[in-house]
Amino acid sequence: xxxxxxxxxxxxxxxxxxxxxxxxxxxxxxxxxxxxxxxxxxxxxxxxxxxxxxxxxxxxxxxxxxxxxxxxxxxxxxxxxxxxxxxxxxxxxxxxxxxxxxxxxxxxxxxxxxxxxxxxxxxxxxxxxxxxxxxxxxxxxxxxxxxxxxxxxxxxxxxxxxxxxxxxxxxxxxxxxxxxxxxxxxxxxxxxxxxxxxxxxxxxxxxxxxxxxxxxxxxxxxxxxxxxxxxxxxxxxxxxxxxxxxxxxxxxxxxxxxxxxxxxxxxxxxxxxxxxxxxxxxxxxxxxxxxxxxxxxxxxxxxxxxxxxxxxxxxxxxxxxxxxxxxxxxxxxxxxxxxxxxxxxxxxxxxxxxxxxxxxxxxxxxxxxxxxxxxxxxxxxxxxxxxxxxxxxxxxxxxxxxxxx
Ligand SMILES: Cc1cc2nc3c(=O)[nH]c(=O)nc-3n(C[C@H](O)[C@H](O)[C@H](O)COP(=O)(O)O)c2cc1C
Numbered sequence: 001x002x003x004x005x006x007x008x009x010x011x012x013x014x015x016x017x018x019x020x021x022x023x024x025x026x027x028x029x030x031x032x033x034x035x036x037x038x039x040x041x042x043x044x045x046x047x048x049x050x051x052x053x054x055x056x057x058x059x060x061x062x063x064x065x066x067x068x069x070x071x072x073x074x075x076x077x078x079x080x081x082x083x084x085x086x087x088x089x090x091x092x093x094x095x096x097x098x099x100x101x102x103x104x105x106x107x108x109x110x111x112x113x114x115x116x117x118x119x120x121x122x123x124x125x126x127x128x129x130x131x132x133x134x135x136x137x138x139x140x141x142x143x144x145x146x147x148x149x150x151x152x153x154x155x156x157x158x159x160x161x162x163x164x165x166x167x168x169x170x171x172x173x174x175x176x177x178x179x180x181x182x183x184x185x186x187x188x189x190x191x192x193x194x195x196x197x198x199x200x201x202x203x204x205x206x207x208x209x210x211x212x213x214x215x216x217x218x219x220x221x222x223x224x225x226x227x228x229x230x231x232x233x234x235x236x237x238x239x240x241x242x243x244x245x246x247x248x249x250x251x252x253x254x255x256x257x258x259x260x261x262x263x264x265x266x267x268x269x270x271x272x273x274x275x276x277x278x279x280x281x282x283x284x285x286x287x288x289x290x291x292x293x294x295x296x297x298x299x300x301x302x303x304x305x306x307x308x309x310x311x312x313x314x315x316x317x318x319x320x321x322x323x324x325x326x327x328x329x330x331x332x333x334x335x336x337x338x339x340x341x342x343x344x345x346x347x348x349x350x351x352x353x354x355x356x357x358x359x360x361x362x363x364x365x366x367x368x369x370x371x372x373x374x375x376x377x378x379x380x381x382x383x384x385x386x387x388x389x390x391x392x393x394x395x396x397x398x399x400x401x402x403x404x405x
Pocket of ligand 1: 050103104106108179180181184186187199200229230349
């Protein structure tokens with residue numbers, strides 16, 4: 001099986017964007033440059049997260065600078081009426097030649113009420129299933145209406161003028177739905193609804209076990225899912241260079257950020273002062289933060305080349321989650337990706353900072369070592385396929401030899 005590699009198209013950006021002094025002032029032109037880079041380098045697509053910029057506006061604004069990348073746009077169900085969402089999706093899909101994918105976000109009880117949505121966690125999944133079911137029907141051209149518990153859409157009156165959509169009555173291929181959900185209702189919904197199930201990364205075999213459980217639920221419903229994960233990445237020609245950069249990120253990170261991230265990951269009822277981890281390395285790392293300093297980069301490596309050091313999406317000292325990072329030489333990171341792939345992971349949504357620079361590094365160093373399933377020939381940045389890289393020691397030795405010659 002081959003893999004799909006996606007990048008990240010969401011503000012903010014910068015070398016250390018989780019710290020105020022490592023974040024850039026970016027805007028529209030920067031995002032256009034980023035999208036153009038992702039497209040040109042041959043990534044399968046990019047994830048557009050909820051948060052700063054509205055995803056449909058962002059996608060539409062990037063169409064003129066891109067040709068083939070897919071936009072995996074995160075959408076909270078319920079904020080836009082499903083029939084309207086279908087119209088927006090049809091428009092983007094026509095304008096982009098079928099490049100829109102939705103990332104179904106069921107959100108959390110802390111954020112959704114501030115957006116005017118008040119259905120709580122477990123019930124939200126029932127709502128969400130209906131929402132996307134109705135969306136798909138309208139999107140596919142079914143105008144007979146929808147009569148659900150939450151979603152009610154009246155049949156559409158015959159229009160006086162047929163909108164100028166060419167083959168108006170032919171069903172359009174539907175928008176693929178990607179999404180996550182680890183809770184029991186989340187898994188149940190994923191099994192019924194999604195095309196691609198996403199999860200934050202963990203050790204490859206543990207992620208594989210989760211995917212097997214979710215896949216088995218889908219099979220009970222006669223459905224087949226494919227699977228994807230989200231990872232940060234630091235890839236360099238050698239292990240030494242990659243870990244040096246990881247250490248640089250640790251050095252640029254504040255103890256306060258580490259503390260805030262630990263607190264966010266604590267189980268209910270625990271505090272920063274009282275929490276005790278069963279994992280001795282994690283416990284040692286937490287004690288260091290309590291004492292007011294950050295352990296060395298290598299102390300957050302939980303598995304070869306899998307790191308829970310600082311990242312924009314979290315500093316997952318307590319346990320791997322959204323900030324989990326692949327760190328290492330291109331050869332070793334490619335081996336780790338293949339290990340994830342052997343445990344059922346097909347899509348990898350990656351990010352490294354700054355986004356443009358690191359997207360180029362990944363395309364340059366990693367793409368030639370992977371079997372990519374992007375639906376088009378992925379251009380190699382370097383015309384010479386490099387299977388392995390010299391270590392820093394070997395390189396220095398060869399430089400010494402050249403100098404001596
Ligand atoms: C790859 C990936 C991307 C995600 N992107 C977003 C996002 O953009 N916005 C958001 O609010 N949550 C995002 N999430 C969080 C999930 O949607 C959230 O964990 C899930 O809805 C919680 O489900 P659960 O309560 O069933 O575990 C993302 C999760 C994953 C795995």
